[in-house]
Amino acid sequence: MRKRLVLALFATICMLMLLTGCFQGEQSLPDMDPPPNAEAVDKTEDGTEATGEGETESESETDTEAAETVERQLFLLDSNGLVAPQTVELPVLESKEVALQALEYLVSDGPVTSLLPNGFRAVLPAGTEVLGVSIEEGIMTVDLSEEFKEYAPEDEVKILEAMTFTLTQFDSVERVKLQIEGQDQSTMPVNGTPIANGYSRANGINLVQSDTVDLINSEAVTMYFPAEHDDTRYFVPVTQYVEAENGDIHQAIVDALIEGPAYETNLIQVFDDQTMLLDSPKLDSGILELVFSQDVLKDTENGVIADEVMETLVRTLTEQESIEAINVRVDNVEQIANESGDVYTEPVTRDSFSPSEKL
Secondary structure (H helix, E strand, O other): OHHHHHHHHHHHHHOOOOOHHHHHHHOOOOOOOOOOOOOOOOOOOOEEEEEEEEEEHHHHHHHHHOOEEEEEEEEOOOOOOOOOEEEEEEOOOOOOHHHHHHHHOOOOOOOOHHOOOOOEEEEEOOOOOOEEEEOOOEEEEEEOOOOHOOOOOHHHHHHHHHHHHHHHHOOOOHHHHHHHHEEEEEOOOOOOEEOOOOEEEOOOOOOOOOOOOOOOOEEEEEEEEEEEEEOOOEEEEEEEEEEOOHHHHHHHHHHHHHHHOOOOOEOOOOOOOOOEEEOOOEOOEEEEEEEEEEOOOOOOOOOOOOOOHHHEEEHHOOOOOOOOEEEEOOOEEEEEEEOOOOEEOOEHHHHOOOOOEEE
């Protein structure tokens, strides 16, 4: 019995010695290097996981946000010298100075260069600096550097139109005034175009001059027509005078669109010349209803209206302050659809074709 106790005690002591050696060996293991492709993940003081050297996850998200862009509409010069809008992606600003940014992207050889569509050029002279913008009661004052004066005389009105239409895309801007190096300008510096009262969309764009129109009984209207350069289609606004019989300006505008562009350039006629309005246009709560003959359709059997026809109507008619949307109906056609087959179930707004901007 005593012999068994001694053996048990001896076995226990041996086991304890072995375990102690194992623990000591484990504690003395050298640090192991991480795999060569392993990415370190640390914790910052606030417990946020770090995604890289000195960069937290929240910082990474901020970098992603900084790289975001937003659609802006810039009015540029096309290959025929007409002022036309192009929608481009511009960096999202941390500040609210979106109007100043839009102007900076109108400068030749500036940041817009890599974004210019084929055949287009910027309108402000190279080297022009936008020194500041301010707005009061719908009037935006733009302060430009001396380099602005270095433009060609034939571009003077086009520059005014491009600046004005670019800035008045923002809801709060109605009129644009000009300063050079902080000094108010009553005329443009090269050809002397009067600008003391500022410039607005009412001054027109790509104005069509005509000796056959009775200017006293006519109204200046800005209409949009498709244009083409190489394989690219875009819309060009042109201001021309239309005579409104019986005072129905909406009927006169649609008739002028059906007749087609007056410019002998790359502007395209999108209406079948047999197209007619069957009823007088009706305006109710900002929605203008138009009832056409079936000649307005691209595909009569399926009730398809060409996308460019719809866009021409909507862009043009919503230039009128009282019109917010267009409801197009066709004689003896229950419903109409776009070229993708989507049925028009609601009146069409301008926002369907271009970004809506606020400032």
